[in-house]
Amino acid sequence: MSGSRSELDSVGELYAGHQQWLAGWLRQRLGCQDTAADLVQDTFMRLLARPRLFASDGDARAFLTTVAKGLCVDFWRRRQIEQAWLESVRQLDMAAVPSAERQAIIMETLLELDALFSRLPSKVANAFILSQVQGLTYRQIAEQLEVSERMVKRYMAEAMLHCALLQDDLDDDGDTLLLSEVEDD
Template sequence: MPGVNPVEALYLDHHAWLRGWINRRLDNRSEAADLAHDAFVSVIKAGQAADIREPRPFLATIAQRLLAHRHRRHVLEAAYLEALAALPEALAPSPEERLLALEALQQIDRALDGLPAPVREAFLLAQFEGLTYDQIAQRLQVSASSVKQYLTRANRQCLFALPA
């Protein structure tokens, strides 16, 4: 389309298709519209719209990542709420504290995203189960020195992800 920038052309040609593709997986039109929007925001941020050769597979890959993030966020939230439900009422955090804790967990999840699975798992075992290097090494079937490297990498990732 002459006079149309690459992002606009991509959006006009594929937005309805992507929204439908996501909706078939979620069966939720509102969330599908939000995730389709987020996919195009990702394309805009990357600044590479003109280089996309196969738009639909490219957009589907972005959407699959967004669906995976959504699923992980829901699993994380459910696990947190389950842990809260197990607390005696006197120890239960306020709604504001719950929201802050959930946001912190989501921030950690985003920070760990992209790290290899053993690195993420070592971090979670250390932070949430309180396991020692040797216990983590045994669980992951690696050496304690590997666990130390994993935790250093994960901690560095979390540190750099903190807002300035």
């Protein structure tokens, strides 16, 4: 955590002055007091990680609102992924259902992949999905994306680099899971 003593004091003052307002604002959007409370904490944790001073209450609320909106999007995206995963698990034969630990690792991997794809330019992510999920050739991808095959190769190289970095992160966390392993369960 960085920041001067006055910046940290300012975060404390912001929390005291805006926590209830932000909780109400989030509760209205989320319909759940507990989730709203979690996101309030996450919002202020982000502010603590990079303290700043605000010229007015309006500036502070605008900043808190922006951070909270981003956290809401992340929350909804995670919920969608979790629901899709749970629906997939429900459709499996009981013998094929992975253990709870394995399911947690798969879910974490899915969330990491979602984060990876959301950071990639859309054409790069689309090229990767068309190749790896739909099995299209580079020529077919080029036609669909209206780019050259050479560009598709560049897109794929960028996507593969990001996947390799993600795999390294997962290896470091001890939660290694290759997508091919999901099919083996």
